[in-house]
Amino acid sequence: MEKRFYTVAELSRALAAKKVSAVELAKEYLARIEAKNSELNCFLDVRPEETLKQAEAADKLIAEGRAGRLTGVPIAHKDIFVTREWASTAASRMLEGYMSPFDAAVVAKLKSAGMVTLGKLNCDEFAMGSANENSAYGKVLNPWDANAVPGGSSGGSSSCVAAGLAPIATATDTGGSIREPASFTGVTGVKPTYGRPSRLGMIAFASSLDTAGLMAHTVEDIAWVLGDMVGFEPWDSTSENLPAEDFTRDLEKGVKGMRIGVPRKWFQKGLDPEVAASIESVIEEYRRQGAQIVEIELPTVELGVPVYYVVACAEASSNLSRFDGVRYGHRAAEYDDIQDMIKKSRNEGFGAEPKRRILIGTYVLSHGYYDAYYLKAQKVRRLITEEFDCAFQGVDAIISPVTTGTAYDFGAKSDPVSAYLGDLYTVPMSLAGLPCMSMPCGIHSNGRPIGVQLTCARFEEAKMLGIAAAWQRATDWHLRHPNGY
Amino acid sequence: MSLSLDDVRRIADLAHIDISEEQAVRMQGEMNDIFKMIERIQAVNTDGIEPMMHPHDAAQRLREDKVVFGDNREENMKNAPEEYEGLFLVPQVIE
Numbered sequence: 287m288e289k290r291f292y293t294v295a296e297l298s299r300a301l302a303a304k305k306v307s308a309v310e311l312a313k314e315y316l317a318r319i320e321a322k323n324s325e326l327n328c329f330l331d332v333r334p335e336e337t338l339k340q341a342e343a344a345d346k347l348i349a350e351g352r353a354g355r356l357t358g359v360p361i362a363h364k365d366i367f368v369t370r371e372w373a374s375t376a377a378s379r380m381l382e383g384y385m386s387p388f389d390a391a392v393v394a395k396l397k398s399a400g401m402v403t404l405g406k407l408n409c410d411e412f413a414m415g416s417a418n419e420n421s422a423y424g425k426v427l428n429p430w431d432a433n434a435v436p437g438g439s440s441g442g443s444s445s446c447v448a449a450g451l452a453p454i455a456t457a458t459d460t461g462g463s464i465r466e467p468a469s470f471t472g473v474t475g476v477k478p479t480y481g482r483p484s485r486l487g488m489i490a491f492a493s494s495l496d497t498a499g500l501m502a503h504t505v506e507d508i509a510w511v512l513g514d515m516v517g518f519e520p521w522d523s524t525s526e527n528l529p530a531e532d533f534t535r536d537l538e539k540g541v542k543g544m545r546i547g548v549p550r551k552w553f554q555k556g557l558d559p560e561v562a563a564s565i566e567s568v569i570e571e572y573r574r575q576g577a578q579i580v581e582i583e584l585p586t587v588e589l590g591v592p593v594y595y596v597v598a599c600a601e602a603s604s605n606l607s608r609f610d611g612v613r614y615g616h617r618a619a620e621y622d623d624i625q626d627m628i629k630k631s632r633n634e635g636f637g638a639e640p641k642r643r644i645l646i647g648t649y650v651l652s653h654g655y656y657d658a659y660y661l662k663a664q665k666v667r668r669l670i671t672e673e674f675d676c677a678f679q680g681v682d683a684i685i686s687p688v689t690t691g692t693a694y695d696f697g698a699k700s701d702p703v704s705a706y707l708g709d710l711y712t713v714p715m716s717l718a719g720l721p722c723m724s725m726p727c728g729i730h731s732n733g734r735p736i737g738v739q740l741t742c743a744r745f746e747e748a749k750m751l752g753i754a755a756a757w758q759r760a761t762d763w764h765l766r767h768p769n770g771y
Numbered sequence: 772m773s774l775s776l777d778d779v780r781r782i783a784d785l786a787h788i789d790i791s792e793e794q795a796v797r798m799q800g801e802m803n804d805i806f807k808m809i810e811r812i813q814a815v816n817t818d819g820i821e822p823m824m825h826p827h828d829a830a831q832r833l834r835e836d837k838v839v840f841g842d843n844r845e846e847n848m849k850n851a852p853e854e855y856e857g858l859f860l861v862p863q864v865i866e
Contacts, residue, residue: 523832592812619855624862
């Protein structure tokens with residue numbers, strides 16, 4: 287192939303014009319993975335024979351004239367989505383070698399759209415982390431800088447797209463796990479509205495927050511693929527039953543006359559000055575394109591982190607109680623009785639971070655503490671959500687940072703509290719279930735990418751993607767790539 | 772609020788995790804730091820505010836109570852740590 291980085295749109299056109307076959311594309315990306323994965327550690331499971339089988343089927347559809355626009359385009363899946371042909375581990379020892387009897391809804395939908403799976407992507411164990419340092423199978427490197435974290439929990443997704451090992455990847459976001467790694471690696475990452483993509487077959491962390499999404503180079507690519515990824519799923523009780531939408535419909539619309547809210551009071555404190563300047567450059571560009579910039583206040587969102595860690599840990603402790611060493615997952619080799627078997631299996635199978643969150647969650651749900659922590663947090667969650675809802679009465683979108691700085695060094699946030707506090711700009715949107723995204727908006731003098739966050743009212747993904755497209759038409763930050771790639 | 776080592780052991784027991792003494796000590800320090808950060812929510816006035824269990828306040832959708840999935844026993848047993856003639860094998864629970 288002529289160049290390292292192709293968009294989904296380019297690959298789709300090349301396939302349709304028969305300039306390249308799906309098998310050729312699959313072989314090219316598999317060769318790149320073979321060459322680079324030992325260094326980056328993005329992929330946990332690669333099975334070339336399964337990938338090529340899917341690519342051959344795609345080529346057959348293309349030859350028969352029955353191809354859709356995504357038929358034959360390669361994609362990699364975060365190892366939080368279960369897959370029949372690849373092991374599904376959630377990057378945990380607990381699920382080492384687990385083979386799912388079914389495909390996650392998101393995987394199945396993209397498969398039926400003809401996309402070809404390249405393999406399963408590393409992440410933080412059970413999607414718990416912000417640096418991909420919590421994987422039981424080793425850390426993922428950031429292609430921009432080997433000392434920098436790739437972000438988490440979707441660090442395999444961000445690193446593999448940034449390195450050109452896949453043109454697009456699925457990811458999941460519970461409190462920032464798409465937006466933060468996208469920002470740390472200079473790619474575009476979108477978390478749709480909660481409930482819009484199905485959670486069926488997404489290994490559960492926090493069920494009222496977990497949302498599937500995508501990472502790619504351009505917002506156009508994500509708009510193309512998102513439509514085929516979302517949709518009602520009867521076996522998921524929180525799946526939203528909405529009519530199909532064309533998420534590309536506002537890509538050319540521009541921002542003229544739109545009102546864009548900036549909650550400066552919230553984010554100014556503690557923000558890296560170069561990140562702040564990059565965010566201001568985005569605001570300025572939108573103003574130049576005819577948007578009206580509105581100062582807004584969101585006084586309660588600063589409580590996002592404490593509220594999130596109560597709610598998310600409570601739900602995690604409940605969800606992860608299914609791992610008992612009986613039906614699937616790790617079972618301890620030696621034990622006295624069934625209780626001992628369960629307790630030892632759980633201690634051996636879970637890493638430090640899931641254990642920490644299970645214990646916090648167990649405590650906040652336990653007798654005597656439920657009202658003070660869990661119920662209290664869910665009440666403050668409503669106040670945060672109402673604040674956003676109120677803001678969206680007056681603005682079309684909100685601009686804010688993704689993180690206070692660029693990707694930090696491995697080991698820099700080894701104590702849990704400083705790691706948790708790093709999620710301050712991303713968890714409030716998750717608590718409110720809002721669609722939000724990160725897009726590249728600069729490169730720091732330290733050589734690492736900078737991202738900016740856009741948030742819209744629930745179910746307004748198309749509008750959000752249109753606003754992002756207006757930025758990406760005017761700038762080329764999303765097309766910058768790490769040295770050596 | 773401060774969690775004692777005994778509190779941590781009791782919570783781990785409730786969570787069915789057999790943590791070592793060393794893990795319990797480390798966890799105690801970390802959990803106390805985390806709860807210090809969480810305590811900030813106590814200062815918020817939430818009188819008359821309903822807890823928010825679902826981000827769009829949606830009610831749980833229920834489906835009709837009928838069997839729809841067929842027998843998939845063979846595939847579902849494939850990941851069992853120990854299996855005996857299509858049954859999950861556990862240590863003896865009744866003497």
